[in-house]
Amino acid sequence: KxxxxxxxxxxxxxxxxxxxxxxxxxxxxxxxxxxxxxxxxxxxxxxxxxxxxxxxxxxxxxxxxxxxxxxxxxxxxxxxxxxxxxxxxxxxxxxxxxxxxxxxxxxxxxxxxxxxxxxxxxxxxxxxxxxxxxxxxxxTLDIAGHEIAHGLTERTAGLIYDGESGGLNESFSDIIGSGVEWYAAQKNKSVQFDWKVGEDAWTPANGSGDALRYMDEPTKDGYSVDHYSNYPKQTEVHGSSGIANNAFYLVTEGGKNRTSGLGVDGGIGMDKSQKIFGRALTTYMTPNTTFAQAREATVKAATDLYGAKSVEVQKVKDAWTAVGVK
Ligand code: ASN
Ligand code: ZN
The missing domain is CATH 3.10.170.10 (Elastase; domain 1)
Structure with a gap:
């Protein structure tokens, strides 16, 4: 009940x-x-x-x-x-x-x-x-999903919590956290899906709708980077997560990366993007996976699921290119 x-x-x-x-x-x-x-x-x-x-x-x-x-x-x-x-x-x-x-x-x-x-x-x-x-x-749902996803990452890819693999570890937690919020929103009218992380718990009294992180606009937190060219100046894992977070946002929703101006013309939607990134994490990524290797892992996962010539594979590539990961 x-x-x-x-x-x-x-x-x-x-x-x-x-x-x-x-x-x-x-x-x-x-x-x-x-x-x-x-x-x-x-x-x-x-x-x-x-x-x-x-x-x-x-x-x-x-x-x-x-x-x-x-x-x-x-x-x-x-x-x-x-x-x-x-x-x-x-x-x-x-x-x-x-x-x-x-x-x-x-x-x-x-x-x-x-x-x-x-x-x-x-x-x-x-x-x-x-x-x-x-x-x-x-x-909150997205924080619970984020933390539990650290357990999923530990049991699968085992991404080391430092450097590029650390930024990916953080990003995949934000990605799965967003997936949990999205999933619950289909079943529960009181749950609103958005691309913010932790918004429901963050600064509850100020009413500004702020959040811990923003997957659609990672730099909005004044800390995260949204493009690989800026990775050297932000290697802390919660800040470099913005690179893959934005790639995931772009492949899901479409739109442009704010640093490069490049993007994805129309997204593939959350169900497919979660399946692709989830499969990449659990089957192809390893403790030392880099951003470039994460691109390859998601391309492989999308190829498995939708075929090498699929629009899904192309949009995954476009999204990583938009965030500077070749
Ligand atoms: N809340 C932080 C996180 O899950 C704590 C941590 O484990 N670094 O990223
Ligand atoms: Zn985390």
Whole structure:
């Protein structure tokens, strides 16, 4: 039943488990090896398996424990990411064998302050509550998708988190995060897809619609680059991600890269672009893949899926050329 209230995605239908004492826990046994969400209890190292519970399985109601709110969004984000990976990328979770998705919310910094971040730690997701000023709880669909995608990358291409492979690692997390937001938006009218990353959680009070990153216009954050010619001046992974982020945007939507003025005349749409980039990540990319090799990997993936002479292959090439990757 669509009766669970999230912070960022309106009403949703969470899968939960009835416990021996009659209350319900955020443990979804219907997807692969499971999707579970736990409380890190404001520690910097998440551990323990005390589940969030709800007496009547209607989550996020007025009067419910306020600590469950961020947990509802993290649980929904992990469920939608599982479904996206399965339905769009054709893969059963991170390892392809139903790997359990474990999330912790209320993860704090080591000094005890609220964390304005979220991260994949090699085996699970960790979400901070935000400081309430720069960010709310970092549990939006695109952030959940981004962090879980770090797990997918680790289990597949294994892109090293530094240099060009690091920029690609970050970009593929933004790409899959955007895919999860897009996927959920087809099922849930309260979810709006856009090309911003983290907008729902970012500076909640200022109303400006700003975001952590902008895939359609990477330089809008004042930090990222959108063209390979500018890679040498921005090698940090969250800044160089703009190169492949913009290539992905261009192949999906069409349009022009702002630095080169080159672009793609009409995009191929999100379903195809996600399948191409997802297949490149999981079958062709390796720990040291460069931007040029990522181009080749996506061309190969598009060739497998749509044929060597397909318009999809041509547009993938055009998009990389537009961002300066030959
Ligand atoms: N939120 C950051 C990210 O996923 C944290 C990190 O792992 N570098 O990119
Ligand atoms: Zn990341």
């Amino acid at each position: 669509v009766d669970d209230t999230t912070l960022y995605s309106g009403k949703v239908d969470l899968s939960t488990t009835k416990q021996a004492n009659g209350s319900y826990a955020l443990e979804d046994k219907s997807r692969g090896g499971g999707v579970v969400t736990y409380d890190a209890k404001n520690k910097s190292t998440a551990s323990g398996t005390t589940p969030f519970t709800d007496a009547n399985d209607v989550w996020g109601e007025a009067g419910d424990n306020a600590r469950t709110k961020a947990a509802v969004d993290a649980h929904y984000g992990a469920e939608m990411t599982y479904d996206f990976i399965k339905d769009v990328l054709g893969r059963d979770s991170l390892d392809g064998k139903g790997e359990k998705l474990v999330s912790y919310v209320h993860v704090n910094e080591q000094d005890g302050s609220a964390m304005v971040n979220a991260y994949w730690d090699g085996e699970k997701m960790n979400y901070g509550d935000g400081d309430g000023k720069n960010a709310g709880p970092l549990t």
